[in-house]
Amino acid sequence: MFGMTSEHVPFLCPRGHRLGPGRVIVGWSPCGCPPCLERERGLRGHRTYLCLTCKDEHVTTMCYMPQHIPTPDTPYRWP
Ligand SMILES: [Zn+2]
Numbered sequence: 001m002f003g004m005t006s007e008h009v010p011f012l013c014p015r016g017h018r019l020g021p022g023r024v025i026v027g028w029s030p031c032g033c034p035p036c037l038e039r040e041r042g043l044r045g046h047r048t049y050l051c052l053t054c055k056d057e058h059v060t061t062m063c064y065m066p067q068h069i070p071t072p073d074t075p076y077r078w079p
């Protein structure tokens, strides 16, 4: 886990790049996995962090906050 609160920005992408200003695109992904369902209505999803350094290398690396914990019937995503 990265941090103290669910809003904490991941400091490094999974490939070790620093997610500094201008190096990350923050987005939102609605989701129905267990950690999301514990949240309030309207907040059921993940904040997403797309690493632009990886994108420059033609790799898509996306972090999810809170951590995405898939159930057996949902597709796997990182982390
Ligand atoms: Zn990266």
Ligand SMILES: [Zn+2]
Pocket: 031, 032, 033, 034, 036, 046, 067, 068, 069, 070
């Ligand atoms: Zn999820």
